Amino acid sequence: MAASEDLRELIQRAQTRDPTAISELYNRYAALVLRYLYLRVAEHELAQDLTQEVFIKVINAIGRFEYREEKAFLGWLYTIAANVLNSHRRRRRVLSTPIDARDDLIDHRSQDDARAITDRVAIEQALGQLTRDQQQVVTLRFFADLSNSEIAGMLQRTEGAIKAIQHRALQSLQKIMRREADEYAPPATAPRQRALLHAEREHVQPLVQPERPVAPLQSPAGD
Amino acid sequence: MRPDLSQLIDAAFERLQAGASIEECLRAYPEHAAELEPILRTAAAIKRQASAALPPSLEQWLVSGRHEIEQLARSAYARREPLPARLARSVHALFAGSFRRGAPRLASVVLSALIICAMTFYTVDAASASSLPGEYLYSWKLLSEQTRLALTSDPNQRAQLVAASVERRVAEIGTLTERAEADPAQLAETVDRLNAQVRQALAGLPETSPEVHDRTITRIGRLLVRAETDLRGATLPDAPASQTVESAAQAVAGLIDELPADNPVAPAVVVPAPPTPTIQATTTVVDGLPSPGAPAGGGATPITAPTSIASATPSALGDATALPTTTLPPTALPVDSPTSSATPTPSPSRTVVPSPTLAPPTRTAVPTLTPEAPISEPSPTAQPTSTPQPTSTPVPPINAPTLEPTAAPAPSATPTPTATSTPTATNTPMPSDTPTATNTPMPSDTPTATSTSTPTATSTPTSAPTVDTSPAGLQPILECVAKVNAERYIAYFGFRNNESAPIELRIGLKNSFDPKPNDRGQPTLFPEGRSAPYPQAAFSVVFDGDPLVWQLDGRTATASRNAQSCTN
Numbered sequence: 001m002a003a004s005e006d007l008r009e010l011i012q013r014a015q016t017r018d019p020t021a022i023s024e025l026y027n028r029y030a031a032l033v034l035r036y037l038y039l040r041v042a043e044h045e046l047a048q049d050l051t052q053e054v055f056i057k058v059i060n061a062i063g064r065f066e067y068r069e070e071k072a073f074l075g076w077l078y079t080i081a082a083n084v085l086n087s088h089r090r091r092r093r094v095l096s097t098p099i100d101a102r103d104d105l106i107d108h109r110s111q112d113d114a115r116a117i118t119d120r121v122a123i124e125q126a127l128g129q130l131t132r133d134q135q136q137v138v139t140l141r142f143f144a145d146l147s148n149s150e151i152a153g154m155l156q157r158t159e160g161a162i163k164a165i166q167h168r169a170l171q172s173l174q175k176i177m178r179r180e181a182d183e184y185a186p187p188a189t190a191p192r193q194r195a196l197l198h199a200e201r202e203h204v205q206p207l208v209q210p211e212r213p214v215a216p217l218q219s220p221a222g223d
Numbered sequence: 224m225r226p227d228l229s230q231l232i233d234a235a236f237e238r239l240q241a242g243a244s245i246e247e248c249l250r251a252y253p254e255h256a257a258e259l260e261p262i263l264r265t266a267a268a269i270k271r272q273a274s275a276a277l278p279p280s281l282e283q284w285l286v287s288g289r290h291e292i293e294q295l296a297r298s299a300y301a302r303r304e305p306l307p308a309r310l311a312r313s314v315h316a317l318f319a320g321s322f323r324r325g326a327p328r329l330a331s332v333v334l335s336a337l338i339i340c341a342m343t344f345y346t347v348d349a350a351s352a353s354s355l356p357g358e359y360l361y362s363w364k365l366l367s368e369q370t371r372l373a374l375t376s377d378p379n380q381r382a383q384l385v386a387a388s389v390e391r392r393v394a395e396i397g398t399l400t401e402r403a404e405a406d407p408a409q410l411a412e413t414v415d416r417l418n419a420q421v422r423q424a425l426a427g428l429p430e431t432s433p434e435v436h437d438r439t440i441t442r443i444g445r446l447l448v449r450a451e452t453d454l455r456g457a458t459l460p461d462a463p464a465s466q467t468v469e470s471a472a473q474a475v476a477g478l479i480d481e482l483p484a485d486n487p488v489a490p491a492v493v494v495p496a497p498p499t500p501t502i503q504a505t506t507t508v509v510d511g512l513p514s515p516g517a518p519a520g521g522g523a524t525p526i527t528a529p530t531s532i533a534s535a536t537p538s539a540l541g542d543a544t545a546l547p548t549t550t551l552p553p554t555a556l557p558v559d560s561p562t563s564s565a566t567p568t569p570s571p572s573r574t575v576v577p578s579p580t581l582a583p584p585t586r587t588a589v590p591t592l593t594p595e596a597p598i599s600e601p602s603p604t605a606q607p608t609s610t611p612q613p614t615s616t617p618v619p620p621i622n623a624p625t626l627e628p629t630a631a632p633a634p635s636a637t638p639t640p641t642a643t644s645t646p647t648a649t650n651t652p653m654p655s656d657t658p659t660a661t662n663t664p665m666p667s668d669t670p671t672a673t674s675t676s677t678p679t680a681t682s683t684p685t686s687a688p689t690v691d692t693s694p695a696g697l698q699p700i701l702e703c704v705a706k707v708n709a710e711r712y713i714a715y716f717g718f719r720n721n722e723s724a725p726i727e728l729r730i731g732l733k734n735s736f737d738p739k740p741n742d743r744g745q746p747t748l749f750p751e752g753r754s755a756p757y758p759q760a761a762f763s764v765v766f767d768g769d770p771l772v773w774q775l776d777g778r779t780a781t782a783s784r785n786a787q788s789c790t791n
Contacts, residue, residue: 026293
């Protein structure tokens with residue numbers, strides 16, 4: 001509770017246009033945002049740029065944010081991150097970088113084991129194939145650690161609807177990842193090469209139909 | 224049934240969150256275990272990734288990014304708030320003062336005029352902030368930026384203002400490229416402005432503090448990369464437009480290349496100094512005295528005086544104390560030089576091991592290093608000269624970080640003194656053995672005596688200076704190359720740090736790849752010793768099989784399709 005009050009005070013300071021409060025918010029939450037974006041885009045520099053963009057939107061939108069508790073703030077922050085990501089993907093769509101032209105899907109600088117690399121590449125690709133609603137729910141559930149009821153409150157949906165979306169999202173992810181693993185992992189291939197092969201496979205169409213559009217959040221920072 | 228499974232998945236996931244294993248969760252719902260298992264494993268994999276540690280380079284970026292965000296917040300908030308606030312205070316002061324002087328009507332008029340002007344100015348200024356090239360208020364926006372810059376004299380603040388202008392140009396490029404059909408002329412025009420402002424920023428950097436310098440370069444570098452990305456992603460109506468914007472993107476890419484190569488991405492780390500660094504001054508002199516074991520050649524006639532050039536190249540990290548490293552490669556052009564020895568290993572009879580006060584032997588070139596800059600300066604260069612004088616007896620310097628080579632060779636000698644010293648202000652080298660006058664040569668037109676004196680001065684400073692972290696002991700290693708297919712290979716690299724402490728070397732000229740990009744995921748922190756071999760190599764790079772060179776502090780490791788193949 002003390003931490004929550006601390007955050008409330010911090011946000012109040014930010015709302016009075018105190019740059020050091022923004023700096024402190026960054027200090028606390030930038031790693032979460034960066035981790036999320038890095039998993040979603042798998043590029044160091046791009047993840048950094050998008051993280052910065054998220055906080056620029058925080059700077060501009062914090063004045064309109066209504067603080068209730070930390071989880072609500074986290075949900076707000078991740079929603080901005082998801083919006084920034086979507087906006088970036090729209091911008092990049094015209095580039096349509098072929099997947100096999102990218103050599104950045106494997107984290108060159110990580111000391112991760114093969115399983116972690118495989119997981120990351122597979123999840124990054126699979127998440128991108130979910131519907132927007134499913135991505136939003138997965139983001140808030142697994143990254144922001146919100147409960148289904150909290151997500152329901154935030155998205156103005158029933159808790160049952162959120163659970164159903166979560167269920168379908170996990171099912172889709174599992175199917176996509178399994179299909180790709182079956183298709184692209186020859187048994188004698190070294191782990192890192194398997195990861196690369198994962199990365200090189202073509203995009204596939206989403207397996208599920210789009211959900212009913214979710215009402216926008218506070219639409220804090222625009223998009 | 225579906226909703227039930229949704230409930231079960233949620234409940235099982237809650238158990239997972241609480242620390243239960245997947246198997247425990249499945250045991251709780253045996254009748255649905257087959258359906259639940261793959262979904263739970265997927266959920267666990269996502270959760271694992273969501274809480275995975277960031278790569279070190281991203282962690283480092285977070286630290287440097289904090290300043291940038293605070294700066295952005297500062298400039299964003301400063302744009303709108305303070306001006307009316309300051310105006311209000313000024314007006315209030317004027318208002319109160321006028322009333323005190325009994326001039327309420329004048330005060331009222333002035334007050335109204337000021338408020339109207341201020342509000343008009345502020346409104347226009349605020350509205351212009353979001354204007355784009357080609358719009359009515361855009362000229363005002365540019366004028367406003369120039370005015371602010373003209374009114375600022377502090378170099379650091381000026382650098383920040385120019386960087387903020389660069390950021391606005393990049394934001395404008397981003398907005399223009401997001402349009403359904405970007406206007407190539409506007410983009411090109413904005414890139415021209417961007418170009419000018421980046422050059423303006425770079426021109427002002429030498430006057431800024433190191434911190435602002437590094438931060439500004441980092442910020443501008445990142446902005447330019449974003450601008451280039453946006454330009455290349457612009458939706459354009461036709462081929463000529465594409466060509467125009469491609470040229471603009473290339474111009475931005477050129478700007479990126481022009482940025483200082485050692486563009487700091489992360490703050491430098493100062494490697495701790497060893498507890499008692501040894502300052503060594505090694506002087507090798509070949510003079511007219513006979514050297515044990517060396518044939519005494521006669522008839523040597525020096526025709527030129529030796530000239531010693533000392534170059535001190537201390538390195539400093541941040542504000543750390545510089546440690547000059549002095550090398551004195553004197554040159555002499557003797558005729559028929561009897562013996563010349565440049566080995567740092569002292570000869571037994573001619574070796575002096577000086578203690579802090581260097582009392583050079585007679586006829587011994589005593590290097591004097593006088594750094595031109597104080598010890599905290601990063602790159603002093605001293606150019607002492609040595610003057611061969613047969614009978615001179617140089618007086619050793621006391622309490623000075625100087626070591627002056629004063630070669631005093633006999634006329635018959637061929638002095639080739641080489642002095643290398645690494646002094647500090649507290650270093651007062653003193654030889655433990657001072658050759659006496661027995662070594663004094665006889666000036667003679669036809670000298671016959673030849674000797675080699677190789678004094679080695681080693682002194683221990685009274686205080687430990689900060690040690691240069693130049694990673695001389697870093698060696699890049701290509702572990703092996705794995706073939707994925709005919710056009711795709713993976714190079715596994717490692718390194719060896721021969722120093723006794725970790726070394727940080729940022730991405731830049733000394734830690735780069737050829738061909739570019741320089742940053743291909745290589746480490747920037749190199750722990751001592753050798754990195755783990757394949758398959759746990761330090762990092763890997765996907766490449767096309769053509770030679771790929773990792774340049775690490777002057778050494779290289781080259782990967783190619785023909786390099787050693789990974790066996791497993």
